[in-house]
Amino acid sequence: MAGTNSKAELITGGPAIILVEPQLGENIGTAARAMANFGLSELRLVNPRDGWPNQRAKNASAKADHVIDNARLFATLEEALSGLNLVYATTARPRDMFVPVHGPQAAMQKARAHIATGQSCGVLFGRERTGLTNEEIALAGEIVTFPVNPAFASLNIAQAVLLMSYEWMRANSETDTAHFQTPQEPPARKEELIGLFQHLEGALQAANFFRPPEKKNHMVSTLRALFHKGGYSQRDITILRGVVGALEGRRTRNTPRRQAAEAKAAPPE
Incomplete structure (x- = not known):
């Protein structure tokens, strides 16, 4: 299905989409197109095999230039997670891990509520052939699993990004945030x-x-x-x-407040 409206306002924002070691530029481009279809705009790439920038990715993005041109490149996943508070790892396989597991709809409703408070969110997508490792999922902290045919669970990157992007657009931010309380302290990045x-x-x-x-x-x-x-x-x-x-045996930092407290508690000479 094709068609664009040059007069319509471009929707941007949403959670960052993080592709871990993607192989083909075409897969990056079609993922960027899926993001643009549903109002997502922040693309982070971890060590793409064929380097970056990639003309094949741009050609496959169907003019989602605002996503492709602003994509950020990272050498490691740890660097790519910088600045994010809530991160989901996508997988279609059961994992022997004690982390929260959500469906796409519930995850994106939670993401909307989270972002509405000024916090940041990301979604991890793994390699074309092998997906994400357990260690990478552990860095994310929460899992999104897709309700697919268990006998044929394989999704390509663009399909997986499309599913999450669609649920992001479909989530009703007003409904989702009605009972969400802003944290008193900033959550850890x-x-x-x-x-x-x-x-x-x-x-x-x-x-x-x-x-x-x-x-x-x-x-x-x-x-x-x-x-x-x-x-x-x-x-x-x-x-x-x-x-x-x-x-580890380190001395506690000797701040002026601590010095004053210790002097007050010391016995008179």
Whole structure:
């Protein structure tokens, strides 16, 4: 189906669409077209195989130039998650992970409510052949699974992006946010949560926590899923980083307030 209205206002915004190591430029282009169809505009690319920019992607985007031209390139998924508070990982396969699982409609309703408060959201899509790894899903924290034929569950990238984009457009923001309370403190961004993961995992490694070693990856994924359930604020992350630092034996920062408190508590000479 073709057709555009040059007089209509272009709808942009919505959650960031993050493609992890996409192979073909054509797949990136058709995903960008699906985004533009339903009002999404932020495309993040993690290490595309054929490099970026890619003329084949632009040709396949059916003039979704505002998506293609503003796409951002990242070397790692951790970098691509920067600035995001809520991230979904898409998969059609069951995963042995203790993270929240949603259908596309519920996920995009939650995303609309989240974005309406001024927070940021992203949706991860995996490689054409192998999808996302469990470690990558653990970085996202929540899963979106598609209700597909279990005997034929494979979706290409553009199809998966189209499904999520359609549900984004279909979600009624006024209805979804009527009972949503703005958090008193800003929720933690993904880079802050990843920093906590790396800090904690380094401390646990030094303490010889990961035993036996061959189970380390599963233990790390389980720990990350546990922290994703918390809904932590930026302040929470700062406190937890301080706790881990204290357990590592670091001195607590000697601030003027702490100095005054210690002087007041000291016995007279």
